[in-house]
Amino acid sequence: MIALIVRRLVQLPLIVGVIYTLTLVLAWAVPGNPLENPEGRKPPESVMAAMKAQYNLDSFPKFYFSYLDSASGLRWARDTASGRAAEQAQAARDAGLVPRPRPIFDLGPSLKHRDERVAGILAGALPVSVSLGILAILIAVAVGVTAGVVGAVKPNSFADMATLIVALIGISLPSFVIGTLFVLVFGVWLALLPVGGWGTVSQMILPAVTLSLPFAAYIARLTRMGMIDTLNSDYVRTARAKGVAEREVLLRHALKNAFLPVLSYLGPATALAMTGSFVVERVFNVPGLGQHFVDAVQNKDLFLIIGVVLVFSTMLVLLNLAVDVLYRWVDPRIG
């Protein structure tokens, strides 16, 4: 197990490095000048050229290596070791100012939002997306597993059909429809919950539920199938024959095994919930990561594109690792 974790963690920088190279090549090939403001005034040609030079946008290799230098933390280490960083901070304090923030992994400036650094943007948005994703998955597991068990106990009953229909709706209705509906019903008509924003628990409920629905539906179907399989297996019959209470049979014997497919689904699902919440973020005005993904590409904001991709890919690698570790822990036969 330890060997697996170590191996994966060693692989991580290599994977991220390859993804960085691919992303940069693709993003570089996007036509258009990221510094150009489509609706503003155009600066003189020479100024534009100099601005490109400032961000190394005039040369691919120059950009490639300078970005790698600062994003990997090498520059931070150099500045710290040479004492230059401490000097600058002291100079700022002497002038009665607050020293500039110095992220270890400096992912560059945002080209569109000139006052922001990419590291700062991501640091603000990542916790939001992560907590929204986790909350949605928790809701999805609670709702999905319950519905799946109910359906499996009495297949083709009214309760089973009802959960099937709800699951179908959950999978097929896009979240911008459900989300907008929720805003209308709970936010405007009933005025129970705020229509948008982030910070209070009440503001988290609607987006988390909206985001959880397709996952809950899928988990419900997975649980139902797994439960029906295991309920027909020999060991369950044995348990029943021994006179174990039905509740005990369901939850302790059957569900434990029926849950395995759900567990393997949870890894990619969690990653998807954390990273793929763009639509939900828009509808509920949640300041998460997903919006930056889309906005950055639209604005050709090179640094932000790379930064978001790097964070997403790191998250995916780590989540997959977590699922593999969990899997071995639950089912030691897998090796």
Place this chain on the structure above:
Amino acid sequence: MAILIGVIVSDRPLPRADLTFSNGTDITTLDLQRMSWTQDLRMARIIAEGLVANDVFDPEYRVIPAVAERWEISDDRREYRFFLREDAKWSNGTPVVAGDFVYAWRRAVLPDSAADYYTFFEYIDGVAAFFNWRNEALHEFAESTAEMSPTERAAQAQLLWEETERRFAEGVGIEIVSDRELVIRLARPIPFFLDLCAFPTFYPVYPPLVKQYEQLDPETGRIISEGGWTKPPQLVCNGPYEITVWRFKRDIRLEVNPHYWNKDSLNIRTISAPSIADPSAQVLAYQTGAVEYVADVTAPFRREMVALKNEYYREHAEELERLRELGLDPYEIDRRLPADPRQDVHVTPAFGTYFWNFNCMAKLPDGRENPLADSRVRRALAMMIDKRIITDEVRGLGEPVARTLIPPGSVGGYPTPEGLPCLSDCTTEEERRALINRSKALLAEAGYPDPTKMPTIELEFNKNSGHDLVAQSIAKNWQETLGLPIRLAQKELSVFRDDLKKHNFMTARAGWYGDYPDPLTFLEINRTGDGNNDRAFTNAVYDGLLDASYDEPDVAARAALLFEAERMLMEDEVPMVPIFHYCDVRMFDAHKLSGPNPHPRSTENIFLFDILGDGVGTDEVRSMPARSMGKGRGS
């Protein structure tokens, strides 16, 4: 799970601010010298203060003291001497001095900064020459140092910078007499220089702070300036409020700057500007009480909201008429009418005009003859538009129909020419026929006795913002009244812009917002060779009138010169036909909020807002004094 709990505990929301407003889109930058977007300027006015300000409750937007407590203007109107107040302080307590302004202005005029509003500074003596010299010098630097070693280059860059500082100090008409006295010498006398000084690009920055983010780039010899100093806790500012929290795409929170000299006049303690990207969500946020003011309503259903407001006005028609007779401003009128949610949307005339360009070149770039080169054709087409249909039916906001380029009443002391009539001015069928005949006669004079045989007239537009509908409406007018052959040409935005710059169109949609409170801000775009003269209009008499206005010291005589220029443009030459004057759409409850002003120049000083009846501040209504602006305008 631990992360989740951690986030919920650590990310607790701040208590509700005294005023919460939606600032439209997210901030692009709060770097005062490099900004140009409305939402940035709106925020800049809250956190920074210039030498002077406009009194936004005065119908003329009169200039009042701010950091400068008084000023003197020389007899030749070219020298401005500002005296800074002693108690003007930065948010860290240090006094605001003349050098802070000079530092900021030098940033704006260095080509290194690529400041959007650089041209505003060209009115100052020596600025244009300095800008051009520095630009040239940077060019030469790149060429002459290409072979040098890095150390040599760095030394050269340093030398060039010292030379730049010297040239700025000696060649530009800005002089620091003392910490509290600043003298500006203009290249030519202009009557609106004080208004420019009230514009955020002219506000000061705190040099010790900004210097930390600037460095000399040995590669190019330029001053490279990084962003980031505009964010808390780094930011040091001199305005009424300071930013305490700025969470990107989330919110900006402001609190009173404890060192602001005039903080006793403020009526709110805290301001919050949550970032709400979706236009419909902004309205929803207002309707559910999450924000008290929406600065820019762009929701797709806003025309329905405006229709509801008109319905409300019809229900109170009598009282409304009485209040308008009093000459009250439209917000004050709403305040005196019974409160109603339908009332909260406000359509207010802005300092801009939507118009349709006519290409004035003799031949189009592809070699075709251009019938629009003849001003009689342009005049004929200009009259054959039903502008009222466009504002009321096509756009549905009911903007004021435009006969002139400059919105009437927006510039104090400037009379508005009559302009050409259009189809919607005709009240009877007879009048309409007469106008059509007048238009046909003009075409006949120009050599087109049968308009149906004219070359095809093209209308070019980009597809967003309903321009296609306006184009169709105009095309229908021209076809029905004159029987012109028409072609609609929809272009992608960048292609459209490119076509305009290359004069590669016959007629095209356009719009212009004034930058400074003077007729010239609209008239200069028609000068021969001006960068914004997409119409390729050229007329020596017109250019001469503009030139003469600069040298005319008498205010009334100058206004007469500019009036003649606009009259000529709108009645004789017609390089463009104005359709309507733009409007701002805002949302707030006039019974609960005081501070927004309905002036067409629409400077929103959010720091003057007051939530009425909240017990904070004076809770007294501030509105424009009664005057002529009520009738025929607004609503």
